[in-house]
Amino acid sequence: MITAEGVKHLAADEGFELCGVTPAGPPEGIEFFESWIEKGYAGSMGWLAKSVELRSTLESLLPGAKSVIACAAVYNQPNEPVPGQPRIAKYALGRDYHKVLKGRLHRMRRALAEQAQEAEWRVCVDSAPMLEREWAHRAGIGWFGKNTCLINSQRGSWFLLGFLLTTLDLDSDAAAEGGCGTCKACIEACPTGAIIQEDGAWQVDARRCISYLTIEHKGEIDAELQPLMGGWTFGCDVCQEVCPFNSARASQPLRAQGTSEPDFLKTRAWPNLEQLAQISHEDWDVLTQGSPVRRAGWDGIKRNAQINLANR
Ligand code: SF4
Ligand code: SF4
Known part of the structure; x- marks a missing residue:
């Protein structure tokens, strides 16, 4: 059973x-x-x-x-920024x-x-x-x-x-309980002010979120938002990086634990920003095979790299 x-x-x-x-x-x-x-x-x-x-x-x-x-x-x-290199969210x-x-x-x-x-x-x-x-x-x-x-x-x-x-009826778990308390670290750190509160609920306005802008958004990115994107080329980890629940603590040994999945680790060598900003479709096609970064598309990744270069 x-x-x-x-x-x-x-x-x-x-x-x-x-x-x-x-x-x-x-x-x-x-x-x-x-x-x-x-x-x-x-x-x-x-x-x-x-x-x-x-x-x-x-x-x-x-x-x-x-x-x-x-x-x-x-x-x-670990995913520290490297000058001149594309900045890719950890999951990708x-x-x-x-x-x-x-x-x-x-x-x-x-x-x-x-x-x-x-x-x-x-x-x-x-x-x-x-x-x-x-x-x-x-x-x-x-x-x-x-x-x-x-x-x-x-x-x-x-x-x-x-x-x-x-379709099996299995014994269920209780819903997770917890909360942020008075912390507002992610709201203060978000480069574009994308985390907002409305009607008592916190939500992200994707139109301002760097993850959305660098991955899902097609075409030009608002001139007002481009300088706020900094070095992020694909995705953004800022609101998780600053979260105290992601910081190591002796009393919470699992909190900042690294992945045990080799497939999640960075293995790909990415071209530098100059190269990425003008990568050919053929090279992009080879580079992004099997990578989540492919979702941004050829135009998208070049656009993002160009913005990163302008933000240096
Ligand atoms: S992913 Fe980045 S831009 Fe989006 S809400 Fe979080 S900190 Fe803000
Ligand atoms: S940084 Fe983490 S704990 Fe603090 S408000 Fe944001 S989600 Fe909550």
Whole structure:
């Protein structure tokens, strides 16, 4: 018989540092998500608006889903800025995490399916329309920080999420509890003032967020925002770097722990900013194979490198 404990052992064997289970009831954050989009904070990420209805139930992903297994993989590693070199967010330094996490989750699915042949399963990593952070919160993985990242009180926020949906009814975990208290470090450190509070809720205006601007935004970036992007070429880690929950402490030995996944480590040698600003399509194509950085596109990465050069 499959138990939640058994699933967690399997997740740990696959290298997931955190795993929790929650019932697949309706998500509670759908109205907040919809209002965030209506305010325009999603920028040009039009696919998010189109996905609201799909995200309002897991039935669209797995008919008859009863449990959500949320897994988290730590990707923390040193990533000091190097003058003249592109600055890439930590999660994107290694191999495309979708592939890494999907590989782990599909191995779990196959092992579990052998034990419960009547059950249905679905692996979801980032691409499926679900409110991922809410499900992970409900499964006990972490609570929402003011920077809108999910924070685990013992481990911090340098982790990526992957999910297994199942028609099995598994024992569930309690939702994660915790909070930022009076801390405002991320709000004060955010280079573009993208973290805002409205109607008592902290949210990120993606249109000002360097992660969005360097990865999802196509075309010109507002002249007002360009100088604030500093050296960030792909993504931005500032609001996590300053978070006290990501700082090492003797009483919290797991907090700033590095990743144990070799595929997340920086292995690629990136060209310097001058080279990247004028990289040929052919060279970009070879350089970004299997890397999350590919998402910014050829035009995007050249644009970002040009802005970084102007900001030196
Ligand atoms: S990722 Fe960077 S720009 Fe975006 S909210 Fe965090 S600190 Fe601000
Ligand atoms: S930096 Fe402070 S306010 Fe921001 S998420 Fe971390 S604990 Fe919360």
